[in-house]
Amino acid sequence: MMSQSHFAPPGPLGFGGAPLGNMFDEVSEEAAEAALVAAWDTGVRHFDTAPHYGSGLSEHRFGNVLRRYPREEFVLSTKVGRIMHPDPRAPENPPFVKGLPFRGEYDYTYDGTMRSVEDSYQRLGLAQIDIVYIHDLAADHHGSAWEELFEVAMNGAAKAFIRLRDEGVIKGWGMGVNLTEPCERALEMSDPDVFLLAGRYSLLNQPALDRLFPMCAERGVHVVVGGPYNSGLLAGGRNFEYREAPAEMVRKRDRLAEVCARHGVDLRSAALRFCAAHPVVAAIIPGAKHADKVRENARLMAAQIPHGLWEELKREELIPADVPTPSDEPLSDRPAGVAQPNRH
Template structure:
């Protein structure tokens, strides 16, 4: 089954955005979204009341795009999303989840790092056609919802799969990609793509298949822009959107000490400090600059910073609209802290 000719779209592509509370399409600059990994008990436990309050705060602050995955807490994040999102009209928000990992019942609650105290399931990677079809059905059950807008093929990259990633990519190309293309063509989902931390699988997917949107974490930020040179121009040419995950680079841009979930190098900390000093000199918050920089690129449809607590959700919403003077962007480019050709707000 052909999944599209490399280099150009073979159809009118569906994109997604929220306007006046109604989902029509994604289009840049996209809305602030809500990423579901923290509510899968990422690194530490979030109680049910706090998780529900965080999702409710997101809704009340205007967020209408929600992303989750079976992997997050071995199904816990999907359950929590469904418990809250069922309160609202289904056509009023965009929901994405992921495929590529199957959950198998296991009362021993095996480790599923970095998630702790998840649900009693064993997580198994499986990018085959049948597994993806089953995964979508299982997500319906966990969410308690009958509609998923976007399905991302999860972690189909070397950082998660090591040297086996190319072999698994071929499994996905003939399995997961085919299954999701079928579901999209049938109108079951509105679009599909990859949810990864590296650009290479996205480039290959554009060359060999017909995705609609990517969720790319940590590869387009104030500190790190490897997506800018090749992937984003390819996306622009094909009319493919990008959701940016990890706009704070796992905490370094929000005042932490970790970059890509490890202790940040002295060089990266120094770069963060230089950016922060420029922001402070012009009366701006580096966190606002981090969020708004990601959203300014034309291919970016949404950004999904992580948040475990309602106060953090509300803070992200405030930071997204706070003023960042044009002089910040000018100085960051002059000091070569961001690329000269990187789009900036305004």
């Protein structure tokens, strides 16, 4: 019988590392460092990165800054699923630009997972990784082949993680994906602790609400929400799920913004606070390329939001009638220490 997970990352606001891998646009070393320092200075203690982000660039940048802080005071997560092979041609790795000279190759096997974790230690220059996610193992990246690869991962990466967790090398593991199905299947087949789910629980849409979140609640598994702005649409942009937003989503965004304006609330604040209100959500990790955006996210997360906003959004059927919503008070910081797993 599978045991309940009790590992919870610190929250509520974390830092997502994809932008610092030069996602879409190049970020200077100075700007990347300033963004990470600003995150620390605003109280962020949860940092997420991946080998895929800039072909190792994001991990390098995280390590260069995080090494200056006490290691026991923050949680660090990275991912497996791609081995980075040196390649002097520095092949393109969209949506990242001007990454490091490495070529990613999918590998969800046991040995590939152990190598990937070891490679991440070297890129980060740190001797402790707290959470490791199986990255992008879903239909959006692999089409119909994802199910076969998922079997490989459950017999490879998952078993490697369970061993590393049981030995105390890592504190938790899970899936880092953009779709709910792999998370649901991982709960059915193995013993994960936490999921990083991007774009599937937001003010705009909540595919995770009806099935995945109840499964997580039953097992004591936590969710870290990535993409709380839905690729920028909730922050005033035009993209949704990494491409131009469909007209119906733009219209819904505009209606959400109108209701927020009537209550004197920034739509971005509502988006962040909404995600944090669900009991299974341990943290939200919006990405940011510059220090001013990091500080702005902290301000938006701390904003006070009147309960009447949520009531009106439900009346207008812009969010589900039974969805958890925040209290009237500003969100207080959760403890920054690393929660320890208790699997008894």
